[in-house]
Amino acid sequence: MTTADIYKTDPSPVAPHGGIMRRLNVGTGIIAGIVLAVVANVLAKKLADGHTHEPDVRAVFTMFGWAVGFLLGMGAFTGPFRWLVGRDLTHADELFLAGKDQGVGRYFRFTTDHKVVGIQYLVLVMVMLGAGGSMAMLIRTDLISPNSGFLGPQTYNSLVGLHGLTMILATIIMVTGPFGNFVVPLMIGARDMAFPRLNALSFWLLVAMLPILYSAAFLGGIPMGWVGYTPIADQGPPGVDAYMMAILVFAVSTAVAGMNITTTIVTMRARGMTWTRTPIFVYGVLASVVLALPAFPFFMAAELLLFVDRVMGGGFYVPNRGGQPWLYQNLFWLMGHPEVYVILIPAVTALMELTAVFARKPLFSFRIAVLSIIAIVGLSATVWAHHMFASGWAPDLNGPFMLTTEMISIPTGGLFLVILGTIWRGRIWTAFPMMCTYAMLWNFIIGGITGIYLSDVPLDYQLHGSMFVTAHFHYTLMGAGLTGAMGALGYWFPKMTGRMLGNTPAFVSFWLVQIGFNVTFLGMFMVGLQGQPRRVVHYDASFHTGNTISTLGAYCIGIGMLVLLYDVISSWRHGDLAPMNPWGAKTLEWTVPNPIPLENFAVLPVVTEDAYGYGEEPVPESEPEPVPASAGAEADVPGAPA
Amino acid sequence: MSVETTPADRQGRSRSEELKTLTILWAIFTVLGVIFALIVPHHLMGPSASNTMTEVERTFTMFSVASAPVAAVVWALAVYSLMRWRRRGAWKEGDPDGPPLRGHGMTSGIWIFLSSALCLFLLIWGLAALSKVDSAAASGATPLEIDVTGQQWVWTFSYPSQGVESDQLVLPVNRPVVFKVTSDDVIHSFWLPEMGIKVDANPGVTTSTSTVPDRLGLYHVRCAELCGLLHADMETNARVVTSDDFDTWIAGQGGHA
Amino acid sequence: MSTESLVNKEAFAPEEPHDFGERWRVGALLLILADAAFVAALSFSFLYLRALDTQGSFHPGGTGVATLWWPWTVSAVMVLSALAYWTQLRGSFANGVAVSVAGMAVALVLTIVQMYQFPFTVSDNAYSAAVWIITAANVFHLALTVFLGLGIAIRRQRGANRGARDWHVRIVGIWYTWVCVAAFVGTLTISVANGTVGCPLAKDQPDPGARSVPSSSCSSSAR
Structure with missing residues (x-):
């Protein structure tokens, strides 16, 4: 099969109207989801009539019905079913699923093409960031003065929880979703992901999750913040069921996506792309998903136990029945701290990748970059209890956990070294993506240093649960993570959409967001040090100044983000057409034409050197190429007679 | 369109001059950082009302002072690189690349050594402060x-x-x-x-x-x-x-x- | 990786079945890794709650203790089924796959019956909830196993396991082995907890209002 075969538009449109599969799309998904949700609700009413936990049983059944129905209606189970009965999908079916010749419609189907999934993820992430950001604006508006009364306590608490959860979920997928799916297969020279159908599944599971998550707002809200601590989650309204079910769905999606991306990177790199020739961004994505893979099941288990508690009256987290809230905290943070690096590593490595391009220099000390990432991944599994220093869980373990936590600052410093070394003597082109690198250097050093304060046990006793912590993790997750994702967006936008991101609005947005960001969270550090607890709907008059500063800064971020949104939409619709390689980068994704054909590469590339050979003498044509390290078949020598 | 000097010229410029400017920048940032660290946290946290809080404020100030030079290194390098090596205008096909510097063992070694040493210092400080805080109530009168x-x-x-x-x-x-x-x-x-x-x-x-x-x-x-x-x-x-x-x-x- | 020097114009050949198979196996192993983390989390929860015995209420008595015969029997049936499956792959047992599916189905039914036979309800105490969830996890594993085994059986019947898809048979075999391990871990967890549940925890406990951390676990008190 050659690319010509794949792209040849069949004169007779694919004949086999084989099955119902070809008629399914997001519309049928929604219909099936609603039908099954109603059926499940009625069933649950019959089953649990008059039972203590009836509202929870009904809520859970309905949500489960929705998720299963939606996926059924999308056609997610077609593949497994056909496998079961021994009638595997034909080649024509696979091409249909890949979205061949379907135009825009393929974005609304169970489409398996990694580029479609990447774009879908990008839109989903922007929607989630928009939702979470709007909630942040409401929260900050409420906090503009000590007793603004803008929001009631219940609304406020729910908003704080939903803002947190939305943003955490969005930031977890914000780099590995859009760029991991779209760019990584291109970058490693593959035609698609290892498991294209699972790729689609991981995305549509998230779509199924969103209505579940936001139904919490109509089911009494969630009273316990995004961490969902028990036992307050045990006694919460059915909104907590929505939280719980959303996490369960998200965890499945993460497992599927993580396994898929890992397999793709491990087994599908182009011939000759040895581990030393693999771009650093690929390492970052790999580290992120490999870390998430064993971490999220702990969260899933925590929520399943909560499920038993709430729906069946179990006692996992209820002290007078032998349960223990510390169990939840342990399970949660066993996921929760690795998750921070799940967010951070791919964002930082995306910036490393583009820093080399915009400085026109090889990545400084590739080896330290890789070792740092590995060290962070390893250490991050051993630090979870630093979130529980003040919980009284195990005071004797505070010292050891302080040790592991502070050790993480060494490999993190390694990441800084790599970026600074790459900038050193570079020919720095301060386009929007590169500006994001500089912003990250500024923000992440503040986020990192304040992290060291929090790793220190006596200081943590004072600062834990205060606004200081809120400011700290916004500096890492937003100041470094989201900034990195924005840099990645500016960098890969031309390849993903075929158009350049408008420069002036991006510039305006950058300054609004970064200045607003620093104003907001420096103000928050201020009130945190003064002693304002987190998640309070009103506060002591002594914290007024800092909070007002924060709120004004937050509005500035909001406006900046709207400018960026405008820029993305308008550039996407009618921006300048992008050349194949606008930045002069050397990674493989820039070797494919715009728009990218269905299976990416006409001929699979063979890699003979890494992607950072800036300023180095190109290998002379006459010299024989080094033999690719992982080659199965022999590699042809360019320039040799074909 | 690039008005910069050629790489050969840049090599020619004395390296000590480069380091001098960087050191000055670093010193300025460090001094600013230390001044900030000595004044602001203490001011925000207010007068302490217990021996624990005294220890907390002392640790906070100490950590801030210790991290000022670290942040200053990063910011000095960032600012200097912008002043010195920023390209005017967009990249064009055929522009010369930067020097192919793939790593520098000495720099990396010093960097890792210093960050480890700093980390060790913070850890020891933290453990000492922790034991002080823990034993605070054990001393003196019956609690x-x-x-x-x-x-x-x-x-x-x-x-x-x-x-x-x-x-x-x-x-x-x-x-x-x-x-x-x-x-x-x-x-x-x-x-x-x-x-x-x-x-x-x-x-x-x-x-x-x-x-x-x-x-x-x-x-x-x-x-x-x-x-x-x-x-x-x-x-x-x-x-x-x-x-x-x-x-x-x-x-x-x-x-x- | 500049465009010109790297893209080899004629190096593309269709992938070997072996490559597909290896890839599927890597994927399956990764999913098993995630599942293993999940099983570990459940086991950890059970033993952690057991060790803390908060307010002496982990299993305060008054309700039954799960018999260990059931889970061990189920585990044994599962191991035998997996053995049957693997012996057919090795070529020495003609109907091994069919037998293994039947065996796993029996194990599934047994586990469900077991859940109805529990001498307690899930809401009694932390012990009962923990036993319940570990057994339920096994039900989930077994349901998936029966689905996969059934698929392999049907596909063999239809001759659908050709070419690269022959790897499915081996990969499902890996899954068979894993569910046995998972069942074993779950059963072992219940056994360990059961073995310590009868010890005199409840009466040593200070009353919940008292100001001391309940620290006695079974190992520290007389067994």
Whole structure:
């Protein structure tokens, strides 16, 4: 099969109207989801009539019905079913699923093409960031003065929880979703992901999750913040069921996506792309998903136990029945701290990748970059209890956990070294993506240093649960993570959409967001040090100044983000057409034409050197190429007679 | 369109000049950072009301001072690179690349060594501070024991040896005090911001924390763990009084000293 | 990786079945890794709650203790089924796959019956909830296993396991082995907890209002 075969538009449109599969799309998904949700609700009413936990049983059944129905209606189970009965999908079916010749419609189907999934993820992430950001604006508006009364306590608490959860979920997928799916297969020279159908599944599971998550707002809200601590989650309204079910769905999606991306990177790199020739961004994505893979099941288990508690009256987290809230905290943070690096590593490595391009220099000390990432991944599994220093869980373990936590600052410093070394003597082109690198250097050093304060046990006793912590993790997750994702967006936008991101609005947005960001969270550090607890709907008059500063800064971020949104939409619709390689980068994704054909590469590339050979003498044509390290078949020598 | 000097010229420029400018930038940033570290945190955290808080503020200031040169390195390099090597205008096909610098063993080694050393220093400092904080209440006079109970959304303080229960916290100055904290319903977190102590109030178990209040005055008790609807209102006063006033207060509450 | 020097114009050949198979196996192993983390989390939860025995209420008595016969029997049936499956792959047992599916189905039914036979309800105490969830996890594993085994059986019947898809048979075999391990871990967890549940925890406990951390676990008190 050659690319010509794949792209040849069949004169007779694919004949086999084989099955119902070809008629399914997001519309049928929604219909099936609603039908099954109603059926499940009625069933649950019959089953649990008059039972203590009836509202929870009904809520859970309905949500489960929705998720299963939606996926059924999308056609997610077609593949497994056909496998079961021994009638595997034909080649024509696979091409249909890949979205061949379907135009825009393929974005609304169970489409398996990694580029479609990447774009879908990008839109989903922007929607989630928009939702979470709007909630942040409401929260900050409420906090503009000590007793603004803008929001009631219940609304406020729910908003704080939903803002947190939305943003955490969005930031977890914000780099590995859009760029991991779209760019990584291109970058490693593959035609698609290892498991294209699972790729689609991981995305549509998230779509199924969103209505579940936001139904919490109509089911009494969630009273316990995004961490969902028990036992307050045990006694919460059915909104907590929505939280719980959303996490369960998200965890499945993460497992599927993580396994898929890992397999793709491990087994599908182009011939000759040895581990030393693999771009650093690929390492970052790999580290992120490999870390998430064993971490999220702990969260899933925590929520399943909560499920038993709430729906069946179990006692996992209820002290007078032998349960223990510390169990939840342990399970949660066993996921929760690795998750921070799940967010951070791919964002930082995306910036490393583009820093080399915009400085026109090889990545400084590739080896330290890789070792740092590995060290962070390893250490991050051993630090979870630093979130529980003040919980009284195990005071004797505070010292050891302080040790592991502070050790993480060494490999993190390694990441800084790599970026600074790459900038050193570079020919720095301060386009929007590169500006994001500089912003990250500024923000992440503040986020990192304040992290060291929090790793220190006596200081943590004072600062834990205060606004200081809120400011700290916004500096890492937003100041470094989201900034990195924005840099990645500016960098890969031309390849993903075929158009350049408008420069002036991006510039305006950058300054609004970064200045607003620093104003907001420096103000928050201020009130945190003064002693304002987190998640309070009103506060002591002594914290007024800092909070007002924060709120004004937050509005500035909001406006900046709207400018960026405008820029993305308008550039996407009618921006300048992008050349194949606008930045002069050397990674493989820039070797494919715009728009990218269905299976990416006409001929699979063979890699003979890494992607950072800036300023180095190109290998002379006459010299024989080094033999690719992982080659199965022999590699042809360019320039040799074909 | 690039008005910059050629790479050969840049090589020619004296390296010591480069390092000099960088060092000056670094020194400026460090000094600014240290000044900031010495003044601002202490000012924001306010005068300390206990030996624990003194230790906390000292550690915070120390860490800030220690991290000022680190942040200064990063910022100096970032600023210098922009001043010195920024390209005017966009990249074009055929522009010369930067020097192919793929690593520098000495730099990396120094970097890793310094960050490890700094990390070790912070760790030792932290452990020392931790043991000081932990042993604070063990020294000196017999500690006053107070049972703290959180419930949605009030704090209750009971003084078992004195037989007093109150929704206000009153502490005698300069006497070690041990708080035994628990909760009746969900998790709360017992926080005395001015005294630098915090511990979660967990239902079903008792946790403890201790300090020595050393400054007379009116302070706050806050809840630092989201505990439901009126979490923001779950605060009360903590009064540090002289030993005599404390006895008077106990007597006034019907207790025995 | 500049465009010109790297893209080899004629190096593309269709992938070997072996490559597909290896890839599928890597994927399956990764999913098993995630599942293993999940099983570990459940086991950890059970033993952690057991060790803390908060307020002496982990299993305060008054309700029954799960018999260990059931889970061990189920585990044994599962191991035998997996053995049957693998012996057919090795070529020495003609109907091994069919037998293994039947065996796993029996194990599934047994586990469900077991859940109805529990001498307690899930809401009694932390012990009962923990036993329930570990057994339920096994039900989930077994349901998936029966689905996969059934698929392999049907596909063999239809001759659908050709070419690269022959790897499915081996990969499902890996899954068979894993569910046995998972069942073993779950059963072992219940056994360990059961073995310590009868010890005199409840009466040593200070009353919940007392101000001391309940620290006695079974190992520290007389067994």
